[in-house]
Amino acid sequence: MTTDAVPPGVDPTIPSAGRLYDYYLGGTEHFEVDRRAAELVRMAAPELEDAAWANRGFLQRSAKWLAAEAGIRQFIDIGAGLPTRNNTHEAAQAGASDVRTVYFDNDPMVIAHARSLIVDTPHTIFLSGDLRDPDAILNDPALRDHLDLSQPVALMLVAVCHFIADEDDPQRLIGRYMSEFASGSYLALSHGTTEKTSPVIAEQVREIYEKATEQLHLRSKAEIANLFTGLELVSPYDGAEPGLTHIGLWGADDPEAADSDGSRWAFCGVARKP
Ligand SMILES: C[S@@+](CC[C@H](N)C(=O)[O-])C[C@H]1O[C@@H](n2cnc3c(N)ncnc32)[C@H](O)[C@@H]1O
Secondary structure: OOHHHOOOOOOOOOOOHHHHHHHHOOOOOOOHHHHHHHHHHHHHOOOHHHHHHHHHHHHHHHHHHHHHOOOOOEEEEEOOOOOOOOOHHHHHHHHOOOOEEEEEEOOHHHHHHHHHHHOOOOOEEEEEOOOOOHHHHHOOHHHHHHOOOOOOOEEEEEOOHHHOOHHHOHHHHHHHHHHHOOOOOEEEEEEEEOOOOOHHHHHHHHHHHHOOOOOOOOEOHHHHHHOOOOOEEOOOOOOOOOOOEEOOOOOOOOHHHHOOOOHHHEEEEEEEOO
16 A cells, blocks of 8 residues: 555554554555564564464454354454454354444544445444543444344454553453443453563564554463453363463364464453353
């Protein structure tokens, strides 16, 4: 993409989390500044491209499972991102065709791109919103028109909470969202981790994101587990105890083969509100 195609509100001189991720996934929605930053990330941690694909796999398998197996018909996906294919609404509709989805993102580039993609897509809308402002998201009239919050929903927070600083208290934010949802609702979440990565490499990647629109806050498995406080984690794959797992493993037919170097960059889980 050239700077001729800069949507309103987008600064093409600062890398953005959404455009970097798009670059890792082989997309086309990025600027020179994103490509330079992404190449630095690739030099520090070549397996991050694989991590992005593993994360997409988690998103797609969990959304389909939530619709097909857990009976969820309403999805709220915050931090939707730029990917063009097999997004939450498509994966969920593969599980149940009557699923309704509301996406949110705070990046104007993502919003411009996504709205052009989902024109004429039934039961799916895309809104501007910031995860750190739950009151604005939960009271958005378009969300309230589209979904019935007296019925269960799935909240998808996939590869977004590692852009939330400790000062913004991601655990409190998630608690606020889940408190608004009916019993039987679910949280599906993935989050970058420091656990399986050399601290030197994690620091190099973190420093590259220092100069981006969103900074990276990798967390330990215990800190990520705390984000599910008050919820009941489901088993991530056949034969596994309920709990967190690396992103490649969730819902995998062959978990051993799925646990790649990229998969180990993030933990994920799906949990039910009792
Ligand atoms: C790595 S992408 C993940 C996209 C998608 N959820 C997935 O996992 O494939 C992270 C997305 O979160 C968005 N994001 C970051 N911080 C956010 C915030 N505070 N509120 C809403 N969206 C945010 C970014 O703009 C970006 O599109």
